[in-house]
Amino acid sequence: MTDSPDPDDITARMDELAATARRCFDLRLQTNAGGNLSVRLKSRDAIVIKPSGVGFRECARENLQVVMLDGTVLSSSAHLKPSKDLEFHLEIYRRRRDINAIVHCHSPWATGYASAGMEIPCLTVQAVEKIGRLPLIPLTENLGPQTAAMIGPVFEDHGIRGAVLANHGTVGVGASLAEAQYLAEIIEETAHIAFVRDTLLLSRGRPASSEPRFGTASDEQAVSSVESQDR
Numbered sequence: 001m002t003d004s005p006d007p008d009d010i011t012a013r014m015d016e017l018a019a020t021a022r023r024c025f026d027l028r029l030q031t032n033a034g035g036n037l038s039v040r041l042k043s044r045d046a047i048v049i050k051p052s053g054v055g056f057r058e059c060a061r062e063n064l065q066v067v068m069l070d071g072t073v074l075s076s077s078a079h080l081k082p083s084k085d086l087e088f089h090l091e092i093y094r095r096r097r098d099i100n101a102i103v104h105c106h107s108p109w110a111t112g113y114a115s116a117g118m119e120i121p122c123l124t125v126q127a128v129e130k131i132g133r134l135p136l137i138p139l140t141e142n143l144g145p146q147t148a149a150m151i152g153p154v155f156e157d158h159g160i161r162g163a164v165l166a167n168h169g170t171v172g173v174g175a176s177l178a179e180a181q182y183l184a185e186i187i188e189e190t191a192h193i194a195f196v197r198d199t200l201l202l203s204r205g206r207p208a209s210s211e212p213r214f215g216t217a218s219d220e221q222a223v224s225s226v227e228s229q230d231r
């Protein structure tokens with residue numbers, strides 16, 4: 001039997017989450033009622049998460065949901081339930097004690113890359129430093145949405161701070177909501193920069209694949225296979 005979370009802790013995290021959601025909406029990282037975000041309570045055994053069917057702009061104390069890490073929903077308005085992506089949020093929190101916040105958006109530039117089945121190349125100094133690698137998680141074998149069992153293990157690697165879901169969107173994580181939010185912004189900005197670069201290169205007849213790419217999972221695989229051949 002665990003203690004009930006501190007009401008002041010819940011209120012503070014709800015206000016923080018609502019402010020972050022509003023920033024996402026204002027930056028057009030997420031429109032309509034899609035995407036979701038969550039934050040871990042200070043007590044660490046529960047989270048506050050956006051409800052299903054409510055837009056980022058409308059997140060407020062009255063509609064946000066409190067869920068224990070074992071999936072028990074503690075407070076919920078009668079007509080609302082936690083985001084349908086609750087399971088993958090819980091899976092990441094259970095696996096990574098260093099992660100206290102998750103921001104998941106369907107931001108268009110990054111989701112465009114993911115929907116083309118292309119990894120987003122981390123081209124800039126900032127992207128390499130802040131993201132490092134950005135794995136692309138494919139759809140299920142039946143072409144269904146990614147499951148918690150597919151997303152969770154990717155974040156088992158403590159070097160992973162973000163991922164892109166094919167035909168779906170982005171996931172940014174962090175020790176705080178601000179960190180996770182910045183990741184969501186940097187992922188989108190990186191995809192936008194990559195698209196502009198690739199378009200300019202193509203307009204001059206230079207294929208993008210001939211240019212350096214940094215920080216993707218493909219790069220890591222290439223480096224590891226060279227290293228294993230050297231052994």
Ligand SMILES: [Zn+2]
Nearest residue numbers: 035104168169
């Ligand atoms: Zn989504």
